[in-house]
Amino acid sequence: MLAWAGTQNLETPLQLALFDAYFGEAKNPADPAVLREKAIKVGLDGDTAEAIARSDQYAEEVRAAEQRFMEAGVNAVPGLILDGRYLISGAQPADVLVDALRQVAEENAGR
Template identity: 55%
Template sequence: MQTVHIDIVSDIACPWCAIGYARLEQAMQELAGEMRFDIRWHAFELNPDPSADGEPILEALSRKYGRSRDEMQAAQANMMEIASNLGLNFARMQERYTHNTFDAHRLVKWAGEQGRQTEMKKALFDAYFGHAANVADPDVLVGCVESVGLDGPEARRVLASDEYAEDVREDEARYQEAGVSAVPAFIVNEQYLISGAQEPAYLVQALRQITGENEDD
């Protein structure tokens, strides 16, 4: 059985990243008898300025995209419905505030060394979209850590240091240089790019095609 490596470039603050991974999970379940999957998460910051925290999300998005608050609210409501159908908790996504996610990305790196990277990422998505939690707050981050069975005091020590900061910056630079300007981005076997939160059926077809091409090489 072929192992498929998928590098996922995403941000905790990106709702389509959570939706995209949930759709990928469905595709991977369908392909479980054909392929094994190795998932690795990489950092991208939608709000890289740490001093810009704390703006209500609807106002921030309205200004960013030049659309009315009502239009952004409708778009968010549509995402909430999509998420609900995928079993995701987006209950409070319209109540959230903008937050810098650099420290959250550091903890995703740390969790990856303990085999809990995907669990950590999903816990952060749930905190932000399901509970409108401040994912720049160390207490919130440690709560996510503990929810996936990792060591809270050790995570707090990591947050108080600059550990994994260079790893996050290298991630961001590498994928920006590679042309990734929007997330989610899925890089399959380090050479095939799938952009956006594609439907499970599309992902199944794409992964079958990619693995078929690899077998032909």
Template identity: 40%
Template sequence: MSETLSIDVVSDVVCPWCFLGQKRLQHAIESLKDVSVEVRWRPFQLDPTIPAEGKDRKAYMQAKFGDGDRLKQIHANLVSLGAVEGISFDFDAIKVAPNTLDAHRVIRWAGTAGIAVQNNLVARLFSAYFEHGENTGDPHVLIEAAREAGMDVSIVETLLPTDADAEAVRAEIATASRMGITGVPCFLIEGRYAVMGAQDTDTLADAIRQVAEAKARGELEKAV
């Protein structure tokens, strides 16, 4: 199967299930030695109403889940699932619930620098937030992540203080909503086959292989 398969991942960088999904997709692709895959990242905001400066995460999460054991159970489950994928979730280290619009703008710009750069940036932003408690709404954090991902930092430093591409990102999110995407992660294979949620590695690998084999046979449905 020599043709390259495209996968667009609709996600938010403050979604722990999206971090799990990123790792599982990576592992699925690594297991498919004969399938070439290009992964691109598309924006989604779990809560676009968070102000630009962010909110206190503890208070924010308590308002959503209450003061009981529910949030502790969710975190414990994610820590356990993350360990399997090589993720060291540290929820106690996270102090700020950020607005993710700026992060998605930088991810968009990373895409123009190449697929590998964009994937590298997304992985770094997930790790910065969930494993190190960094505020991914902070311009300094975003610029440093861009630098580590191999981007031209001068471009990010110039564009980030402006509104460049803010409306383009919002428009992409609106498009995802019109497509019926209400939760993330969502994996769009070849732009038309959707796999919803942080499915396990084997499920993702099986879906990718099925679409790749259908594409090799010329049997993919025409895009609507």
């Protein structure tokens, strides 16, 4: 579902809606009815959303993305990849993230 939402530039809004469904509403974000409801909420077509949720239409793309993340060393959630090169694995204090972002910005400024 998120792969399809990405093709509509709505992946992040759908992620946030599903996050809220799980943590805020105690709903199962894997339930096709919940996926349909949240898809509609963010502006996606409900019928298409439910059909995609019940299919394996995006399975190849999802497995390819999983493989890329595994190859990048992601083995914890959250996992943050900066500039396609640097992995910050697991929850980190804010100062660690700020330092990493500054370092990447400085490197990119020198290019």
